[in-house]
Amino acid sequence: MHKKNFILLFLFLITANTVFSQKDGYWDKTRATTEEITVSARDRIIIKTQDFPEGTTEVVYRITLLDKNQQMAGSLVSVLKAIPDPTGISQGSAGAVFILSKISGDDKCKYAVFSSAELAAKYKENGKTDNACLVQDTPVSKDAKRLSTEKSACMQSGSGNLWFGFESKNWIMNQKIILEVVPWVDNKLSRGWTLENRKAIIDQCKTSNLAQKMTNSDDFCVCILDKIQSKYTFKEFQKLLTVERAKAFKDFGNSCFGESSLSKSVYDDLRKQAAVLAKQGKQGEAIVKLATIINDGKATALDYNAIGSSYLLTKQYGKAIKFLKEGEKIDNTELLIQLNLAHAYLLNDNYSSAKAIYKEYQSQNVTDSLSWTQKIKQDFAAFKKAGITSSDFERILKLMEK
Numbered sequence: 001m002h003k004k005n006f007i008l009l010f011l012f013l014i015t016a017n018t019v020f021s022q023k024d025g026y027w028d029k030t031r032a033t034t035e036e037i038t039v040s041a042r043d044r045i046i047i048k049t050q051d052f053p054e055g056t057t058e059v060v061y062r063i064t065l066l067d068k069n070q071q072m073a074g075s076l077v078s079v080l081k082a083i084p085d086p087t088g089i090s091q092g093s094a095g096a097v098f099i100l101s102k103i104s105g106d107d108k109c110k111y112a113v114f115s116s117a118e119l120a121a122k123y124k125e126n127g128k129t130d131n132a133c134l135v136q137d138t139p140v141s142k143d144a145k146r147l148s149t150e151k152s153a154c155m156q157s158g159s160g161n162l163w164f165g166f167e168s169k170n171w172i173m174n175q176k177i178i179l180e181v182v183p184w185v186d187n188k189l190s191r192g193w194t195l196e197n198r199k200a201i202i203d204q205c206k207t208s209n210l211a212q213k214m215t216n217s218d219d220f221c222v223c224i225l226d227k228i229q230s231k232y233t234f235k236e237f238q239k240l241l242t243v244e245r246a247k248a249f250k251d252f253g254n255s256c257f258g259e260s261s262l263s264k265s266v267y268d269d270l271r272k273q274a275a276v277l278a279k280q281g282k283q284g285e286a287i288v289k290l291a292t293i294i295n296d297g298k299a300t301a302l303d304y305n306a307i308g309s310s311y312l313l314t315k316q317y318g319k320a321i322k323f324l325k326e327g328e329k330i331d332n333t334e335l336l337i338q339l340n341l342a343h344a345y346l347l348n349d350n351y352s353s354a355k356a357i358y359k360e361y362q363s364q365n366v367t368d369s370l371s372w373t374q375k376i377k378q379d380f381a382a383f384k385k386a387g388i389t390s391s392d393f394e395r396i397l398k399l400m401e402k
Contacts, residue, residue, distance in 0.1 A: 025187050025190075026187070027081075028052075028056070028185050032077050033182075034180050035179045035180075037176070038174050038175070039177055040174055044127060045165070046124050047166070047179055048161055052161065053185050055185045055190025056183040057148060057155070058149065060086065061144065061147070062100070063111060063177065063179055064178045066178060070105055077180070086146055100143075109139055109167060110137055110140075111165060111167070112132035113162055113164055114163040114164075115153070115159055117163060119131045120163035192235050194234075198225055205217070208249065220257065224253055227252040270293050271303065274306060274310075290306055299330075300330065302336070304324060304337065308320045308341075312340060313383070313388070317344050320340070321341065335364060338361055339376070351395075354392075355396070358400065376397070377397065
């Protein structure tokens with residue numbers, strides 16, 4: 001083969017593969033409909049398709065009229081083996097040509113497609129096609145079309161079947177009609193996870209305690225949904241006992257929370273919220289946010305310092321000491337904790353313990369630009385603003401001047 005031709009063939013194959021591999025699903029050949037119908041002269045007949053499997057998003061059908069003793073050259077199922085993606089049929093590809101029967105007779109018929117048995121029965125009775133979802137009013141000897149849930153009313157009723165109505169245009173002889181219908185099944189939808197069902201899981205997730213800790217729980221809830229979809233079909237999940245479903249949510253939630261960056265972002269959000277609340281003087285609400293971090297075992301030394309500071313400002317000195325001591329275990333070099341611990345002892349009438357800490361770190365900075373003494377002055381001013389006073393404040397400030 002000439003090199004240039006080889007390259008062109010290679011590019012064609014790549015392009016064809018791209019065109020025919022856009023959807024994740026399969027042609028369900030076991031539940032395809034293949035009916036050979038004999039329609040009496042000037043008669044109408046209704047054919048119901050096989051039940052479409054769950055997850056059917058589109059179908060391809062082919063109608064072929066044959067003369068007496070004619071046989072089909074190849075079934076629709078065999079043709080679709082070469083078209084692994086139904087979108088290829090609608091893109092002007094070779095599949096759109098080959099899907100039509102290679103053989104047909106001279107006879108012609110009209111046909112209509114209905115989405116319910118009741119509508120089809122009325123058509124058989126009176127021949128009216130007003131309620132049909134598709135009408136072929138010009139007599140044809142062969143026809144083929146793709147019907148999808150996105151574009152065709154025939155596939156939007158969710159009935160799981162279609163009804164084909166044929167009307168013979170032969171006034172003398174019977175007609176031989178071959179009807180073939182092959183459903184395309186979306187892999188995900190075949191497990192019952194429709195848009196509505198997936199949304200129900202997301203909504204349930206968003207009411208969970210873990211999700212409510214998050215500023216934005218979308219990624220977290222989608223992670224849980226993916227895990228549930230992978231393990232269960234929708235029907236299987238619905239059949240679980242209430243306690244079993246609750247456990248599945250909890251287990252998958254813990255897994256999603258731990259295996260992603262969600263955990264860090266959630267606790268960072270709680271810290272930011274607590275800081276804003278504390279600045280607004282809402283110390284009780286700040287304590288609740290910080291307690292969540294501590295109870296979940298995710299607290300840093302600074303988290304313990306923050307909750308200790310809020311307890312100080314709400315005059316809960318015993319609790320302040322308790323949490324500040326816990327923070328000290330994590331990092332005994334954190335001077336913000338040491339300073340708040342000294343304040344807690346001072347306000348809790350333990351001057352000697354407070355004095356020892358105040359003096360020990362007198363020559364150091366609590367941050368890179370704030371001295372120990374400057375921070376004491378700031379804190380005492382904040383205490384006074386919150387209505388917390390002590391005659392020992394002046395004693396400590398004089399002590400710091402020595």
